[in-house]
Amino acid sequence: MTLVEEYLSELFVRMMESLIQKNLAEGSVWDKFIAPWLMFATMSAFCGFFAGLLTTYYGPGASGSGVAEFIGYINGVNYPDFISVPTLITKIVGVTFAVTGKLCIGKEGPLAHIGAICGVLVLHIPKMGFENLRNHDKRR
Numbered sequence: 001m002t003l004v005e006e007y008l009s010e011l012f013v014r015m016m017e018s019l020i021q022k023n024l025a026e027g028s029v030w031d032k033f034i035a036p037w038l039m040f041a042t043m044s045a046f047c048g049f050f051a052g053l054l055t056t057y058y059g060p061g062a063s064g065s066g067v068a069e070f071i072g073y074i075n076g077v078n079y080p081d082f083i084s085v086p087t088l089i090t091k092i093v094g095v096t097f098a099v100t101g102k103l104c105i106g107k108e109g110p111l112a113h114i115g116a117i118c119g120v121l122v123l124h125i126p127k128m129g130f131e132n133l134r135n136h137d138k139r140r
Contacts, residue, residue, distance in 0.1 A: 047101030051094040059090025065106060066091070066113025073116075088117040 055063050061081030069079050081087055095110045 044101045047097045048103050049101075051097040051101060051103070054090050054094045054097070059084075059086040059088075059094070061087035062090040062094060062113070064113075065109030066111075066116075067109045070112055070116050083117055083120045085121075088114065088121070091117070 059081070061079065061084060069082055073079055073082055091110055091114050095105065098105050
């Protein structure tokens with residue numbers, strides 16, 4: 001380490017120490033830095049935990065991204081609870097809480113899954129003329 005680097009690093013350390021001691025004397029380090037970060041981290045963890053609990057226990061059909069399951073369902077693979085109202089509710093609320101909790105999830109997969117469930121639910125509205133599409137053979 002050269003003399004200039006040493007001098008700058010020590011200057012930086014002294015500036016930080018004086019800043020921290022000044023804020024500690026005023027009692028504002030907790031108020032300005034630690035408490036807001038803890039609140040943010042706690043709320044993010046709660047949102048992610050709630051999304052995980054909802055997906056695990058209420059709508060396990062919503063656990064995948066949606067695109068691969070949808071393609072498989074169209075090709076004839078039977079995914080249990082892929083198309084259901086609890087899966088729709090779980091997908092909408094769970095994705096909302098997961099994004100709020102700063103989890104890295106995509107937007108295309110969940111929206112494709114939500115659109116597929118809404119499309120199937122529209123087919124089951126009575127007296128709309130979609131009775132012939134409720135048959136699995138005719139639907140494919």
